[in-house]
Amino acid sequence: MGWLTDWRRKRVLEKHRIDETLWKTATAGLDFLPSTPKLRELVLLFLAEKEFTGTHGLRVTDAMRVSIAAQACLPILELGLDWYAGWRGIVVYPGDFRVRRTEVDEDGVVHEWDDELAGEAMPGGPVVLSWDAMTSDPAINVVIHEFAHKLDMLNGAADGVPPLHVGMDRRRWIAAFEEAYEGFCDAVERGKQTWLDPYAAEHLSEFFAVISEAFFREPEETRRHYPDVYDQLRLFYRQG
Numbered sequence: 286m287g288w289l290t291d292w293r294r295k296r297v298l299e300k301h302r303i304d305e306t307l308w309k310t311a312t313a314g315l316d317f318l319p320s321t322p323k324l325r326e327l328v329l330l331f332l333a334e335k336e337f338t339g340t341h342g343l344r345v346t347d348a349m350r351v352s353i354a355a356q357a358c359l360p361i362l363e364l365g366l367d368w369y370a371g372w373r374g375i376v377v378y379p380g381d382f383r384v385r386r387t388e389v390d391e392d393g394v395v396h397e398w399d400d401e402l403a404g405e406a407m408p409g410g411p412v413v414l415s416w417d418a419m420t421s422d423p424a425i426n427v428v429i430h431e432f433a434h435k436l437d438m439l440n441g442a443a444d445g446v447p448p449l450h451v452g453m454d455r456r457r458w459i460a461a462f463e464e465a466y467e468g469f470c471d472a473v474e475r476g477k478q479t480w481l482d483p484y485a486a487e488h489l490s491e492f493f494a495v496i497s498e499a500f501f502r503e504p505e506e507t508r509r510h511y512p513d514v515y516d517q518l519r520l521f522y523r524q525g
């Protein structure tokens with residue numbers, strides 16, 4: 286990123302800090318967040334470099350900003366903020382939002398429908414989040430989910446394969462994920478109870494985002510259910 290970014294970031298860290306009470310309020314209930322000072326530093330930089338916008342009259346408070354930033358910084362704690370470079374905006378809706386979808390099929394017929402979303406990550410663009418989905422459903426973590434998509438999109442398509450580090454084996458990653466994904470889809474199709482949200486069966490990229498949520502919130506369980514995927518995620522997120 287160069288010396289200018291380094292200098293700006295150094296200044297941000299010198300001049301700002303997060304008030305203890307604010308941090309406690311913002312991260313209440315987010316027990317999976319590590320208490321390392323490194324996370325708070327990253328959050329300060331994140332807040333300095335990203336721009337929050339509320340929609341439909343929602344006022345994004347400092348506590349909301351810090352809460353979103355803290356969760357968003359967890360996946361890049363060992364990677365660095367440059368992994369979220371190239372875009373600025375985080376748009377917060379009070380509740381789930383509707384998006385108009387269009388698709389042209391092979392016969393040239395245009396299909397249009399509305400999707401109700403809790404979050405959306407656009408390639409090179411903003412991350413969109415529903416505050417209600419963030420706070421009311423403990424089974425999902427919309428923030429980690431959407432930011433995992435952001436990492437996945439860094440090398441082009443959202444295909445469940447983010448840019449892997451030197452020394453990681455792409456074939457191993459794909460083999461571990463495909464095996465887990467196929468088994469998971471099979472279980473969902475047969476109507477079995479699944480440990481992960483059945484939404485993960487939508488696409489390999491959704492499986493990556495959903496299991497990234499699990500990896501950070503319930504690492505032990507993730508290792509037990511999906512040891513090979515867990516190993517790959519541990520290498521990618523540089524955890525442990």
Ligand SMILES: [Zn+2]
Binds near residue numbers: 490491
């Ligand atoms: Zn998703």
